[in-house]
Amino acid sequence: GAVVSQHPSRVICKSGTSVKIECRSLDFQATTMFWYRQFPKQSLMLMATSNEGSKATYEQGVEKDKFLINHASLTLSTLTVTSAHPEDSSFYICSARALGVDYGYTFGSGTRLTVV
Amino acid sequence: AQSVTQLGSHVSVSEGALVLLRCNYSSSVPPYLFWYVQYPNQGLQLLLKYTTGATLVKGINGFEAEFKKSETSFHLTKPSAHMSDAAEYFCAVSGGSNYKLTFGKGTLLTVNP
Numbered sequence: 684g685a686v687v688s689q690h691p692s693r694v695i696c697k698s699g700t701s702v703k704i705e706c707r708s709l710d711f712q713a714t715t716m717f718w719y720r721q722f723p724k725q726s727l728m729l730m731a732t733s734n735e736g737s738k739a740t741y742e743q744g745v746e747k748d749k750f751l752i753n754h755a756s757l758t759l760s761t762l763t764v765t766s767a768h769p770e771d772s773s774f775y776i777c778s779a780r781a782l783g784v785d786y787g788y789t790f791g792s793g794t795r796l797t798v799v
Numbered sequence: 800a801q802s803v804t805q806l807g808s809h810v811s812v813s814e815g816a817l818v819l820l821r822c823n824y825s826s827s828v829p830p831y832l833f834w835y836v837q838y839p840n841q842g843l844q845l846l847l848k849y850t851t852g853a854t855l856v857k858g859i860n861g862f863e864a865e866f867k868k869s870e871t872s873f874h875l876t877k878p879s880a881h882m883s884d885a886a887e888y889f890c891a892v893s894g895g896s897n898y899k900l901t902f903g904k905g906t907l908l909t910v911n912p
Contacts (some may be wrong), residue, residue: 689842715898726889726904727843776842788833788886788900795857 684710687779689791696767696798704762704794706777712757713779717788718750721774733760767798800868801826801892805903813911820906822864822890824842825871832890833872833900834864843889849873860884 687710696702706716715734719727733739733754741747749771751763760779763769777791806821824830831850835843847858854866864875872888890903 685840694842709888717900724907726902729899729901732899774840776902778843788845790844792842793840795840 685779685781685787685789687713687777687789689777689794691794692792693795694797696707696796698768698798700767701763701765702767703797704764704775704796705776706760706779706791708758708779708781708789711779711781711789713760713781714757716754717780718737718762719776719778721776721793724772728763729778740792743799744771745749753761763791764796766798772796772798801830801894801901802894803890803892803901803903803904805888805890807906808904809907809909811869811909811911814881814882815879816882818875818880818908820875820888820890820908822873822875822903823871823891823892824873826892826894828893828894831893832864832866833893834858834862834873835891837887837889837905846875846888878909880908882910882912884908 688707690705718730721727731739731741731752732744733752735754735757737751754760776793778788802825804823833848834846837843846862847856849856849866850890857863887905889905893900893902
């Protein structure tokens, strides 16, 4: 079945630094990828939608300059948290959707980001 | 516009008992409905989905859900709970051309021995 690999699974960084999270579709071409943020004991909040080769579409209230999303190929999307602050600490999850698949969304295993 | 309401943020059942997790949705277009399970510090795993056709959908691990348009519901059930079913469950809806998934707030299922 479809597999999405997300790395790293955990990362601790210092305040003011940037962190990159990768999301790869291993056995299918992901025409659309989604990035979510999940606060403890809460639901998933969609941050942005990205289509291969085009700019990401951000949800209202999500800072484009802080959360940089790149979807340069059909198998790779990256989320870079720039100038991270403690309030950016969260669980980030990516999801990929393949063209032609009947509404199939496959999720990565998530990245726990802690900013100290 | 679309939304999901999961009734009960926490459901507790005994091992072997029926599991019923409730989900109601609203959607301005014919909905596609999903149930996902999440274990601690992990991503989401698809349990089942309804797109078109048969309204009773069977999924993995013995779960099933029934799409009831008149009630705008998509409740998740399992006849007999196992300890391994303890997790967070999310109902989600998708519709329209943007393919966005809208999630409910989740229901934490605990299974007591």
